[in-house]
Amino acid sequence: MSPTLALQTGEGAAQRVKHAEPDAGGIVPLWREVPSQPRPAQDYYRLALLKEPVWIWSVPAYFYVGGVAGGGAVLAAALHGKTRLRRLAAWCRLLAFLGTTVGPALLTYDLGKMSRFLNMLRVLRPSSPMSLGSWSLAGTGMLATLSLLQGDRSGAVTRYGTALGGLMVAGYTGVLLGNTANPLWRERRLLLPLLFTSSAAASTAGVLQLMPLDKREEKVVQRFGMVGKAGEAACMVAMQRSEGTVPEVAAAARGGKGGVLWTAAKAALVTGILVELLPVRSPVKRKVSGALTTIGANCLRFALLESGKSAAREPQATFNLQRTRMKG
Amino acid sequence: MTTPATGFFTDTSVCIGCKACEVACKQWNQLPADGDFFSGRSYDNTIHLEATTWRHVAFIERQARLSGQATSRPFSWLLMSDVCKHCERAGCLEACPTGAIVRTEFDTVYVQPDVCNGCGYCVVCCPFGVINRREDDGRAWKCTLCYDRQKAGMEPACAKACPTDSITFGKLDDLKEMARARLQELHRRGVTEAWLYGMSERDQPGTEGLHAFFLLLDRPEAYNLPPDPSVPTKGVGGSWGVMALAAAGMAAAAVVAAHSRGGERK
Numbered sequence: 001m002s003p004t005l006a007l008q009t010g011e012g013a014a015q016r017v018k019h020a021e022p023d024a025g026g027i028v029p030l031w032r033e034v035p036s037q038p039r040p041a042q043d044y045y046r047l048a049l050l051k052e053p054v055w056i057w058s059v060p061a062y063f064y065v066g067g068v069a070g071g072g073a074v075l076a077a078a079l080h081g082k083t084r085l086r087r088l089a090a091w092c093r094l095l096a097f098l099g100t101t102v103g104p105a106l107l108t109y110d111l112g113k114m115s116r117f118l119n120m121l122r123v124l125r126p127s128s129p130m131s132l133g134s135w136s137l138a139g140t141g142m143l144a145t146l147s148l149l150q151g152d153r154s155g156a157v158t159r160y161g162t163a164l165g166g167l168m169v170a171g172y173t174g175v176l177l178g179n180t181a182n183p184l185w186r187e188r189r190l191l192l193p194l195l196f197t198s199s200a201a202a203s204t205a206g207v208l209q210l211m212p213l214d215k216r217e218e219k220v221v222q223r224f225g226m227v228g229k230a231g232e233a234a235c236m237v238a239m240q241r242s243e244g245t246v247p248e249v250a251a252a253a254r255g256g257k258g259g260v261l262w263t264a265a266k267a268a269l270v271t272g273i274l275v276e277l278l279p280v281r282s283p284v285k286r287k288v289s290g291a292l293t294t295i296g297a298n299c300l301r302f303a304l305l306e307s308g309k310s311a312a313r314e315p316q317a318t319f320n321l322q323r324t325r326m327k328g
Numbered sequence: 329m330t331t332p333a334t335g336f337f338t339d340t341s342v343c344i345g346c347k348a349c350e351v352a353c354k355q356w357n358q359l360p361a362d363g364d365f366f367s368g369r370s371y372d373n374t375i376h377l378e379a380t381t382w383r384h385v386a387f388i389e390r391q392a393r394l395s396g397q398a399t400s401r402p403f404s405w406l407l408m409s410d411v412c413k414h415c416e417r418a419g420c421l422e423a424c425p426t427g428a429i430v431r432t433e434f435d436t437v438y439v440q441p442d443v444c445n446g447c448g449y450c451v452v453c454c455p456f457g458v459i460n461r462r463e464d465d466g467r468a469w470k471c472t473l474c475y476d477r478q479k480a481g482m483e484p485a486c487a488k489a490c491p492t493d494s495i496t497f498g499k500l501d502d503l504k505e506m507a508r509a510r511l512q513e514l515h516r517r518g519v520t521e522a523w524l525y526g527m528s529e530r531d532q533p534g535t536e537g538l539h540a541f542f543l544l545l546d547r548p549e550a551y552n553l554p555p556d557p558s559v560p561t562k563g564v565g566g567s568w569g570v571m572a573l574a575a576a577g578m579a580a581a582a583v584v585a586a587h588s589r590g591g592e593r594k
Contacts, residue, residue, distance in 0.1 A: 010358030013358040015360050043549055044386060044388070044550065048376070048457065051451045051452070051457045053451065054448040055448055071578070074582045077582070112445065113444070113446045113466045117445060123426065128422060128423050128449070128561065129423075129564065167578060171575055175567040176449075179561055185452075186560065189563065189567050193567055193571035197571065197577070198578070201582075219588055220588055223585035224585035227584075231574075308452075312452075318554055319549050319554070322555045322557070326556050
């Protein structure tokens with residue numbers, strides 16, 4: 001409407017007219033049969049019940065970067081005061097700093113209104129994992145910057161504060177995904193925090209393995225990483241098992257882009273563990289293992305987002321999950 | 329606040345599918361068009377509630393008779409005007425990190441457009457798939473239960489436009505009484521499949537009751553409504569507990585790794 005003809009003051013007046021053609025991939029899923037033909041009224045023309053997550057690539061990328069930062073912050077605190085591991089501690093502090101500064105930038109990039117990114121700290125809403133996460137990310141970012149500047153001389157408050165914040169940043173994303181209406185994520189609400197935390201440890205070690213390390217440093221990184229990778233593998237196995245209850249949820253998890261990414265994540269993780277277990281010691285082996293871990297951790301996070309989108313598109317996943325819960 | 333809670337009671341048994349509510353909503357709120365296309369799904373070309381579609385009329389063609397209906401072949405129409413449910417415990421509100429989504433003095437759920445930064449968390453947290461983020465605008469939008477009209481003492485545009493009073497607006501307590509009376513009347517007439525969806529906490533413990541509830545004539549799945557929706561943040565404590573355990577494990581792993589041979593103290 002032209003502003004010369006009428007004054008627009010309504011709630012939605014600032015919005016523009018959408019593209020006239022429907023988005024074939026998003027709004028109207030393709031149907032395999034004529035909808036008006038007789039069929040049991042199990043659903044509403046197979047149309048999606050839930051809305052797909054609107055998040056773009058930068059959100060799973062943040063999940064990874066935040067994980068690396070969290071693991072780095074924790075390891076930096078544990079390494080404090082060990083003279084021979086000073087260089088490694090410095091690397092860790094740098095990772096914590098980079099992750100907590102690049103991370104918010106990635107999150108801001110996904111916002112619909114980037115200029116309003118500070119609104120994230122407008123209120124503290126304890127019921128919202130995203131609110132708690134935003135506050136801890138902001139706090140950890142400040143403390144990590146302080147730790148980086150102070151280096152070895154950082155005080156106990158900064159050190160342990162960064163570590164605590166790092167633990168929160170590494171794990172809250174799992175709580176955030178698990179407590180949504182999405183049937184796939186919701187089913188895994190108790191596994192996702194475990195997965196994200198253990199994968200964060202593995203990711204941090206993966207990045208550190210790509211850097212020049214001496215023998216002692218390598219050992220520390222390897223141990224930290226192996227615990228993380230073992231936890232990650234265990235969580236992934238448990239997730240695949242838990243999908244069995246509702247076939248539509250399992251189909252959403254295994255099919256499409258998400259399924260391919262999930263398989264890639266599994267393959268990279270398993271190969272990474274196998275390479276790590278080889279009885280040789282060389283920088284090449286370490287770097288290959290680190291690269292595999294990094295690839296796997298990224299695939300895993302993109303897989304979770306993509307399969308979440310598939311699950312939201314399938315109304316039967318939600319229906320059957322809720323019907324099963326009602327019976328049980 | 330002493331303002332009584334208001335809401336919608338949508339009686340689908342008298343809906344004629346005229347879509348006057350959709351049009352009235354678009355006009356009052358000055359929402360843009362969704363584009364012209366033929367969906368092939370009965371007369372429903374709106375498909376679903378969207379950021380720019382705050383009322384949506386569902387058309388269900390069933391190969392089954394309604395009780396007391398006489399047709400040569402088993403067939404019946406089910407029509408329903410869907411809307412944001414303004415849940416007693418709203419998933420979007422509890423998830424919103426900016427405080428953009430608030431509960432108004434009328435106990436409705438309202439997104440403040442001047443605060444919302446489009447993080448998209450409410451989109452995945454609505455168990456009914458109502459709220460969505462506009463790609464061009466970048467903010468999340470949904471039915472406001474005509475907050476502006478209510479403030480001026482008027483009823484929402486959709487209820488005002490509804491020619492059959494399928495959409496009734498009023499005080500929540502009055503609506504519940506009216507719904508119970510209507511249900512009894514329908515049951516008395518032999519339409520035994522009629523039931524109330526989400527009227528009270530007992531009907532729908534997951535959301536503790538809806539402020540926009542429905543009289544339905546089939547299973548909720550037929551209308552694309554979830555049979556047992558639940559506020560996602562209700563079970564958040566368990567997840568935080570698991571995260572605390574995982575965090576303890578990660579801290580322990582770091583300490584053990586740092587103390588491995590070669591890392592002796594100064």
